[in-house]
Amino acid sequence: MSDRQRIEITMASRVEYVNLIHAASDEVCRLLDLDEDWAMNFGLALHEAAVNAIKHGNREDAEKKVFVVFSIGPGELEVTISDQGNGFDVSRAEDPRAMKNIDRTSGRGLFLIRNFVDQVTFTHIPGQGLVVSLVKRLPVAEKKS
Amino acid sequence: MLKVSSREEKGVRVIDLNGKITIGKGDLILREAVDQSLKEGQSSILLNLGNVSYMDSAGIGELVACYKRVLERKGKMKLVNPAGRVQDLLALTKLDEYFDTFPTEQEALASY
Numbered sequence: 001m002s003d004r005q006r007i008e009i010t011m012a013s014r015v016e017y018v019n020l021i022h023a024a025s026d027e028v029c030r031l032l033d034l035d036e037d038w039a040m041n042f043g044l045a046l047h048e049a050a051v052n053a054i055k056h057g058n059r060e061d062a063e064k065k066v067f068v069v070f071s072i073g074p075g076e077l078e079v080t081i082s083d084q085g086n087g088f089d090v091s092r093a094e095d096p097r098a099m100k101n102i103d104r105t106s107g108r109g110l111f112l113i114r115n116f117v118d119q120v121t122f123t124h125i126p127g128q129g130l131v132v133s134l135v136k137r138l139p140v141a142e143k144k145s
Numbered sequence: 146m147l148k149v150s151s152r153e154e155k156g157v158r159v160i161d162l163n164g165k166i167t168i169g170k171g172d173l174i175l176r177e178a179v180d181q182s183l184k185e186g187q188s189s190i191l192l193n194l195g196n197v198s199y200m201d202s203a204g205i206g207e208l209v210a211c212y213k214r215v216l217e218r219k220g221k222m223k224l225v226n227p228a229g230r231v232q233d234l235l236a237l238t239k240l241d242e243y244f245d246t247f248p249t250e251q252e253a254l255a256s257y
């Protein structure tokens with residue numbers, strides 16, 4: 001039997017639903033007794049990934065769904081965000097801090113995601129969509145002597 | 146939810162922002178406040194971020210978009226008192242070097 005706990009949320013591709021995902025993330029972090037900074041960092045990464053799935057993946061087509069799965073495992077919190085879009089070439093994402101990009105009005109979401117979790121993976125499943133996995137290690141609890 | 150109020154100080158439109166600047170709501174409210182100022186012919190704008198608790202990439206992008214629109218009108222848009230999370234995000238994205246940012250309103254107003 002798996003020692004991971006799973007929480008699954010399915011939602012239509014509406015930008016206003018991102019706050020629900022963010023709230024769910026905050027609640028999961030609260031249950032795990034994680035501090036506010038940790039929760040805000042993880043929440044922002046998830047928020048950005050969910051926005052990408054809705055806007056760029058499903059192109060805000062309300063008929064298409066976004067699937068969010070929290071998976072709490074030993075020592076880590078993983079969330080996968082799956083859309084029903086055509087994927088995108090992650091390698092083409094540029095550094096928004098570069099001089100030539102600094103005044104761009106978009107293109108910072110992926111950068112923020114990468115900054116606020118330990119591992120990000122993108123898996124495009126042809127005919128299904130893009131799966132983004134965010135993993136962040138849980139802080140090691142101090143042992144009482 | 147982002148709350149906005151505006152006032153005139155020494156010939157500058159100070160826009161006090163309170164809440165979150167995030168996609169779909171806060172970013173649009175910010176845009177509207179800056180556009181309203183431009184529409185009224187006031188292109189010296191100071192955004193007071195002291196009570197902004199949170200921003201996402203859309204909010205950051207809207208700050209840049211507002212800055213560029215003000216610049217196109219030969220105006221100046223500056224930031225005052227970004228704190229905590231917002232300050233961290235501006236530093237992380239290096240936008241703290243892009244925007245004119247001040248710790249106090251007095252210093253910001255003196256710079257126009």
